[in-house]
Amino acid sequence: MIPLNWYLILGAVLFLIGVLGFFLKRNIIALLLFVEIMLNAVNLTFVAFSSRHGEISGQVFVFFVLVVAAAEAAVGLALVIAMFRNRESLNVDRSNLLRW
């Protein structure tokens, strides 16, 4: 039997890798990929808790997180395409017109 803490630590490490990549990368599509990593880490934690307490609500909530991730990926990529048409670059540093 695998203790719960191992799943929680794994989820936390994956979330940390997602956050780290989100800070370090400059490509917009890579940022969206790291958001997906973070959401997945959260899903893993939900399912681990659901298995520990015997409640099915954890898995139902993962269902909703999955739906939201799909919607967000679709709209995010559409925005990326629109941005790319405007400035021919996927670097977030180029989108700084609102800076002081």
Place this chain on the structure above:
Amino acid sequence: MIEYITRAEFVMLMVKIVMIFGGVMGALAYLTWLERKMMARIQMRPGPTRVGPYGLLQPIADGLKFLFKEDVIPTQANKFLYIAAPVISLIPALLSFSVIPFGPNLQVTDLNVGLLFIFAITSLGVYGIVLGGWASNSKYPLMGAMRSSAQMISYELSLTLSVIGVLMIANTLSLSQIVASQNSTWFGVIPRWNIFLQPIAFIVYVISAIAETNRLPFDLAESEQELVAGWHTEYSSLKFAMFMLSEYANMITVSALATIMFLGGWSGPMFGPDWLQMILPTVWFVLKISLFIFAYVLIRSTVPRFRYDQLMRFGWKVLLPLSLANIVVTSFVVAIS
């Protein structure tokens, strides 16, 4: 660990895997022969006749030819993805055979989400095509790959939705239980197959399956007259053979799924002595799959090709609403009765 390996169930599992895998690979090889012979006869020419009687050794000759051909990798191609793409295409195609029941006890594993497992695995097969086309670094493969993968993910929707009616009737996602629920008869003579209960779903499923496996009339992505050879233009020798194998394996998988869902799988009249009754379910199953394979080859030889926008329009505007309407009507009827 050692005592697990020597236990009887593990040995039985290995025997089943070897039997099913061997049978499937043999069937794949001779499927190419069947297709060439049948297409040739429909076009009033003899087909392969030289290598062995009726050309029966032709697949072996083809295999040897593929082995000995020169393995070309284009210079500007993306080496890792170029070599990985046929493998990514072949593994899901063969993996889906692990949940298909070939007989009452002849299933490698009986997952209780077996149907969804097959859909998950076939949706991973899209990557082989996309990466193969992109890694070849040439315009025909890229266009063919984009078109083909867009077509596959569009028709996956109507494919998955069309079997939900069957799910509602059988009340389970496990493939062996779906087959077992069709094992009886009405009035003693008409078998309780789902094709009589879900005719529209059957038609939608068959059309989506032909589109999903990139066969004529939906094969604009790999047609010879339009796109040289689509996404596998730059591939040669064994990698090309792997793409071909994965295409035929996908064909057999969707045909097997169609017989399990709609034609009752391995169920059929049982007669004869004991040893015959052991292999009779598998014989019925193979016969029903051959029905679909014949239909595939027949349709390929006779029907002209769809244009790409007609193809996409048909998938999204005709098949998808039809399968959704089928779900609504079926759920109504199941709730009432």
Place this chain on the structure above:
Amino acid sequence: MIEILFFFFAALAIGAAINVLVQKHVLYGALSLILMLTAVSALFILLRADFLAVIQVIVYAGAIMVLFVFVIMLLNLPVDEDGPDRLRWLKFLGIPLGLFFLFLVVATLSNVEGGAAAQARITGDAEAIGRSLFTDYLLPFEITSLLILIALMGAVVFAKKDL
């Protein structure tokens, strides 16, 4: 036996996630993410959530990531996205601090009271999730359908060439 499986898939997930970080070309990053998603799906199966595992492969690895791969191939940019090197001295500070943070996280989470399995074992099959979705969580279920409709309209509007 089950520990070996857990460690294998956990190592695969972490390795694939780090590979997304390390790769320069974002297409290789997307492919590593697909590997990570299937590894996490295998971990779901170990947690007896088999319906969710298969749904994750179908939806995440089979549809969302295809979308990502399409867009990356569509906007086919060469790899030259090097920003200004502001992170020069941060790299020396970042790694020790990062390792310390990792140690903090692991130490905190090791003290969670993780016991054996629960008294009532759940079966993560479609019936249990469906029953819960249509009775307890019916309103969020209907709202997610609205959410998908909005996302669909938004994606079409944003990606059109001319409105």
